[in-house]
Amino acid sequence: MSGKDARRIAPMMDNFNEPFWSAAREGRLVVQRSKSTGAYQWPPRPRLLPDWDDDMEWTEVPGNGTVYSFSVVYRSSHTYPPTPYVIAVIELDCGVFFTSNIVDVDPEKVRIGMKVKVALEPQDEKISLPVFSPRN
Amino acid sequence: MKKEVAIVGAYESPRRLASGVHPYEIHAECIKAALDDAGLTFSDVDGFATAAGDWSEGGAASDILDLTDYLGLRPRYFNSTDVGGGSYVSHTGHAATSIAAGHADVVVISYAGCPKWWPLPVTFWDGLTYPAGPGQFEIPFSPTIISTAGLFMNRHMHQFGTTSEQLAKIAVTCRANAANNPHARYRTPMTVEDVVNSPMIASPIHKLDCCVVTESGGAIVLTNATRARDCAKKPVWIRGYGEALSSLSLSEMAKRFVTPIRDSGAAAYAMAGIGPKDIDTAQLYDAFTPTVFFALEDLGFCEKGEGGAFIDSGAIEASGTLPINTDGGGLSSNHPGRRGIFVLIEAVRQLRGEGPGVQVKNCRTALAHGMGGYFAASMTTIMGID
Numbered sequence: 001m002s003g004k005d006a007r008r009i010a011p012m013m014d015n016f017n018e019p020f021w022s023a024a025r026e027g028r029l030v031v032q033r034s035k036s037t038g039a040y041q042w043p044p045r046p047r048l049l050p051d052w053d054d055d056m057e058w059t060e061v062p063g064n065g066t067v068y069s070f071s072v073v074y075r076s077s078h079t080y081p082p083t084p085y086v087i088a089v090i091e092l093d094c095g096v097f098f099t100s101n102i103v104d105v106d107p108e109k110v111r112i113g114m115k116v117k118v119a120l121e122p123q124d125e126k127i128s129l130p131v132f133s134p135r136n
Numbered sequence: 137m138k139k140e141v142a143i144v145g146a147y148e149s150p151r152r153l154a155s156g157v158h159p160y161e162i163h164a165e166c167i168k169a170a171l172d173d174a175g176l177t178f179s180d181v182d183g184f185a186t187a188a189g190d191w192s193e194g195g196a197a198s199d200i201l202d203l204t205d206y207l208g209l210r211p212r213y214f215n216s217t218d219v220g221g222g223s224y225v226s227h228t229g230h231a232a233t234s235i236a237a238g239h240a241d242v243v244v245i246s247y248a249g250c251p252k253w254w255p256l257p258v259t260f261w262d263g264l265t266y267p268a269g270p271g272q273f274e275i276p277f278s279p280t281i282i283s284t285a286g287l288f289m290n291r292h293m294h295q296f297g298t299t300s301e302q303l304a305k306i307a308v309t310c311r312a313n314a315a316n317n318p319h320a321r322y323r324t325p326m327t328v329e330d331v332v333n334s335p336m337i338a339s340p341i342h343k344l345d346c347c348v349v350t351e352s353g354g355a356i357v358l359t360n361a362t363r364a365r366d367c368a369k370k371p372v373w374i375r376g377y378g379e380a381l382s383s384l385s386l387s388e389m390a391k392r393f394v395t396p397i398r399d400s401g402a403a404a405y406a407m408a409g410i411g412p413k414d415i416d417t418a419q420l421y422d423a424f425t426p427t428v429f430f431a432l433e434d435l436g437f438c439e440k441g442e443g444g445a446f447i448d449s450g451a452i453e454a455s456g457t458l459p460i461n462t463d464g465g466g467l468s469s470n471h472p473g474r475r476g477i478f479v480l481i482e483a484v485r486q487l488r489g490e491g492p493g494v495q496v497k498n499c500r501t502a503l504a505h506g507m508g509g510y511f512a513a514s515m516t517t518i519m520g521i522d
Contacts, residue, residue, distance in 0.1 A: 011272030043273050043385050068390060069294070071286030072339040078278035087283045087338075089389055099274045099386040112294040129276050 008080050010127060017044060019058045024128045027120045031096055033059040042096035063118025064135065065092040072107040086110050090132050104133040137407060141232040142364035142371030143519065145174030145357030146484040148477075150319045152470065154351035155253045159196040160206050162248035162353035167207065170355035175368030176242060181357075183213035183240030185231060186247060187223035193473025194251025194351075213240035219381070220508020222421050224356075224476035225515035228504075229377030231358050241359060245480075248353025249472030274386055282346065282424060283338035284510045287389060289426040290340055295441070298429075300340050302444035304331035306425040306460075307344050307467050309453050314464025317493035321348040322468050345425040347471035354477040356484065372484045375501070376410070376518035378403025384512040397434035397507065397514040404516035405436075410501065412436040415518070417486050417496045418458055418503045419479035422465040431505050432460075435516065454494040462486060463493040479504040480517065487521045 013021050023030040032041040034048050035055045047054050070088035086102040088110070102110050103119075116132040123129055147169035149162055163186070171177060184204060191198045200216035213234055215227050224245055231243040292298050308328055314320035326344065334343040364371040380396035380403070382388075405411050412435060420431045429443050437458055438446035446452075452460045461467070463482045466475040483502035485491050506515040 008276045008278065011276050013272075014269075017272065043270055043387055069287045069291035071283040071290060071341075072336070073278070073280060073283045073286075074335070074339075075282075075337045076278060076280050078280070081278060085278065087277060087279045087287065087386075089287060089386055091390070097387040097390055099277060099279065101277050112290065123276075131277075 144367040145170040148354040152350040159248040166355035183243030184211040185215040185227035187218040188216035189218035194249035219513035221474035222476040222506020225506030232374040246355035247477040250351040285424040285426040286338040298444040310465040310467035314468035320464040320469035347466035376404040376408030400514040401435040408518040476506040
């Protein structure tokens with residue numbers, strides 16, 4: 001399905017995750033990091049794994065990474081993106097993994113290990129979503 | 137467990153399409169038939185379990201209360217745990233320990249779904265989680281259930297050289313078994329070429345790597361050793377059970393590439409005091425060929441990375457060392473929104489020598505595996521006969 005009304009399912013912002021979406025709206029990618037060990041954490045949690053330490057902060061990371069795995073979706077009940085599209089898990093250089101789409105590339109050219117970079121794609125006045133595209 | 141709790145009744149609806157039939161009607165049909173199979177009556181039942189979220193996949197239950205009321209049950213033991221399609225395997229393990237502890241004498245577990253005609257909340261069916269909480273970082277990118285299987289399988293292919301043809305052999309094996317099952321949804325034999333040439337749904341998953349969509353249901357009945365001895369059929373003993381959850385988030389798939397199946401299987405083997413080599417047949421949850429593939433490795437039937445070679449060896453075929461999905465499985469026989477109840481029923485039939493598709497000779501120990509939630513939930517039950 002697609003059409004002029006087709007759009008992504010919007011994330012529901014809440015108080016806890018607001019720092020991520022606010023930064024994304026400003027074009028910055030932030031993740032959680034332990035103040036004591038420097039380890040990064042994604043997806044965000046109320047505390048840090050594995051010890052449930054709460055000594056953490058949101059910190060900006062460069063949005064460069066590689067494709068850990070992907071699937072080209074030819075049939076979908078979602079209205080957006082139009083098929084075929086690429087759902088992927090991306091390993092950022094700082095060691096965390098993001099789920100996103102690989103855009104600006106022929107889906108059939110996507111490979112595991114492909115180097116990608118983030119772009120914060122505005123959806124509306126509040127939300128920008130991190131999507132990834134190939135980089136040299 | 138040593139002959140404390142047994143499955144004494146099992147019934148799979150022969151329905152495969154049920155347009156206009158309320159799923160609750162199929163629940164009632166299956167419960168009655170499973171009790172008849174056991175030689176028990178409705179008034180014997182004092183425990184009930186069903187998965188409370190099956191409405192998301194073609195069922196009608198959003199809680200256990202509504203269905204309990206409809207059936208007229210007054211259970212003193214109930215369980216409505218829902219971790220997706222394999223939930224009924226979890227209900228079996230929990231019912232076994234609860235019966236052993238005296239919380240109930242006769243527990244019925246039932247499932248029914250009519251996803252082809254029953255209103256299906258499509259967004260949630262595909263999304264599984266809402267776009268709030270952890271889901272807000274994944275759902276906007278439109279993952280589908282099939283693309284999740286694709287993400288796991290593509291990674292496996294990259295890391296270990298597994299091929300689409302090896303994966304396809306799982307579907308071909310199920311179809312060969314289904315050819316013998318008069319109730320199976322599809323019975324015409326197919327080839328590896330048929331599978332890999334069928335339309336790609338979400339790479340590397342082809343249409344024929346996916347389960348059939350049926351409208352059906354099933355039920356099983358469990359009771360304690362004392363009552364089991366008086367039932368109509370020989371008891372199928374629960375020997376071992378294990379379960380495990382890991383993260384649902386796709387972004388953590390690397391951490392669960394060895395899936396929670398490893399832990400649920402290990403726990404079930406430990407309780408039964410046996411290992412994978414002692415299993416005569418495995419009924420493995422087959423929503424898509426990768427759910428079988430990962431179960432073969434993570435249940436220890438072969439090493440991680442060797443699933444492709446294990447399949448090539450013919451081990452999972454009816455004539456092999458580990459016949460799987462002997463009724464045709466969800467890939468060819470029966471898969472409404474969920475498959476969990478049917479892996480249990482087919483394991484029971486094999487142990488009784490009542491397999492409707494392929495019957496494994498001298499089948500004494502069977503394993504039933506259920507999974508749910510994008511490889512996040514795994515439940516393993518091991519059963520045996522006297």
